[in-house]
Amino acid sequence: MKEPLKAVRITDKVYWVGAVDWDIRDFHGYSTNRGTSYNAYLILAEKPTLIDTVKAPFLPEMMARISSVIDPKAIRLVVSNHSEMDHSGALPELLKLIEPEKVVASPAGVKALRAHFHDLAPVQAVKEGESLDLGGDRLSFRMTPMLHWPDSMFSYLESDGVLFSNDAFGMHLASLSRFDDEVPDWRYEAAKYYANILLPFSDIVLALLDKFDKTGFSPKMIAPDHGPIWRKDVKMIMSLWGAWARQKGTDKAVIVFDTMWGSTEKLALAAAEGLAAGGTKTVVMPMRLSHRSDVATELLDAGALLVGSPTINRQMFPTMADVLSYLKGLKPRSKIGAAFGSYGWAGESIQQVQDALVAMGVSTCEPVKCQYVPDAAALASAYDLGQKISAKLKEPR
Numbered sequence: 001m002k003e004p005l006k007a008v009r010i011t012d013k014v015y016w017v018g019a020v021d022w023d024i025r026d027f028h029g030y031s032t033n034r035g036t037s038y039n040a041y042l043i044l045a046e047k048p049t050l051i052d053t054v055k056a057p058f059l060p061e062m063m064a065r066i067s068s069v070i071d072p073k074a075i076r077l078v079v080s081n082h083s084e085m086d087h088s089g090a091l092p093e094l095l096k097l098i099e100p101e102k103v104v105a106s107p108a109g110v111k112a113l114r115a116h117f118h119d120l121a122p123v124q125a126v127k128e129g130e131s132l133d134l135g136g137d138r139l140s141f142r143m144t145p146m147l148h149w150p151d152s153m154f155s156y157l158e159s160d161g162v163l164f165s166n167d168a169f170g171m172h173l174a175s176l177s178r179f180d181d182e183v184p185d186w187r188y189e190a191a192k193y194y195a196n197i198l199l200p201f202s203d204i205v206l207a208l209l210d211k212f213d214k215t216g217f218s219p220k221m222i223a224p225d226h227g228p229i230w231r232k233d234v235k236m237i238m239s240l241w242g243a244w245a246r247q248k249g250t251d252k253a254v255i256v257f258d259t260m261w262g263s264t265e266k267l268a269l270a271a272a273e274g275l276a277a278g279g280t281k282t283v284v285m286p287m288r289l290s291h292r293s294d295v296a297t298e299l300l301d302a303g304a305l306l307v308g309s310p311t312i313n314r315q316m317f318p319t320m321a322d323v324l325s326y327l328k329g330l331k332p333r334s335k336i337g338a339a340f341g342s343y344g345w346a347g348e349s350i351q352q353v354q355d356a357l358v359a360m361g362v363s364t365c366e367p368v369k370c371q372y373v374p375d376a377a378a379l380a381s382a383y384d385l386g387q388k389i390s391a392k393l394k395e396p397r
């Protein structure tokens with residue numbers, strides 16, 4: 001019987017030997033509606049080298065793909081660019097199976113791997129600028145701490161111009177296609193990945209891109225650990241990352257809300273009408289139907305965030321606490337916004353939301369609140385809030 005799981009040729013000597021996870025829908029709180037891939041790469045140099053592994057249950061898939069081009073026991077070097085378990089989970093079992101000469105990781109990666117897998121075979125640290133001779137081919141290492149973990153590093157195969165970037169420039173997208181030009185609808189997933197994983201580290205992203213620019217570093221391909229390999233749009237994905245990292249909000253607003261009896265929803269829709277009347281692109285996201293990670297994605301290029309919550313037991317609605325806590329951790333910048341909501345007795349949630357927006361660094365307008373069902377005056381206030389924010393979005397910032 002033929003083995004259906006094959007390696008995919010990337011260059012004459014680099015093969016994709018990862019795994020595709022079609023089923024995953026939640027990745028530590030990030031909705032992966034289109035699944036993901038765990039990319040591992042095999043360099044067929046004189047010393048065959050494996051870059052990263054896969055999530056533990058996918059070890060058999062990776063081994064089958066490796067076996068389609070080489071006996072896995074021939075692998076001499078293993079590089080761990082990132083110790084998070086979607087890339088290192090299969091490492092302990094792999095090492096028992098293939099017994100390579102050497103395993104390398106960044107200094108922080110060595111510590112992280114030991115803290116994850118307490119009986120792991122010895123792992124050697126490599127430092128910034130260090131390189132390994134693969135037997136004629138050189139693999140050099142660049143430390144990229146906090147992109148997105150302290151241990152993260154890139155490996156670069158100089159002969160082929162392939163940058164193995166671990167999570168950087170990746171996206172969660174399961175596909176039978178391996179290259180960017182074969183997956184034309186990648187834009188939303190790339191933005192979602194940046195918004196949910198990299199946004200808090202935007203200054204580090206900008207410093208990295210600046211360093212690439214100043215040193216004239218221009219890889220022919222970027223091979224990340226999730227999603228397609230960049231061979232056509234290498235410059236485009238770097239340029240998009242630069243734009244996302246700079247966080248210049250556009251004339252776009254995101255309204256997130258939940259509602260108990262439809263009153264906060266009425267205020268949300270009135271504010272949306274006011275924004276739209278001002279020409280602002282407006283995305284309305286009811287939180288009982290929307291995922292926090294999609295809110296983060298929509299907010300990535302938005303200039304405004306409006307948050308509506310009813311008050312329940314003197315607190316904001318739980319769905320709103322969830323999304324606000326999540327967004328705060330992502331440290332979005334340069335947003336304007338406001339709180340709004342309907343209430344029955346004291347309406348504590350509106351101030352709580354406003355305080356959460358201020359704590360997030362959002363430049364806030366006066367909140368809009370009303371008791372029970374909004375009347376025409378309350379709806380007009382919400383509409384005016386939308387218009388005011390739309391006008392502010394057009395001011396130079």
Ligand code: FEO
Nearest residue numbers: 082084086167225
């Ligand atoms: Fe794909 Fe940070 O792991």
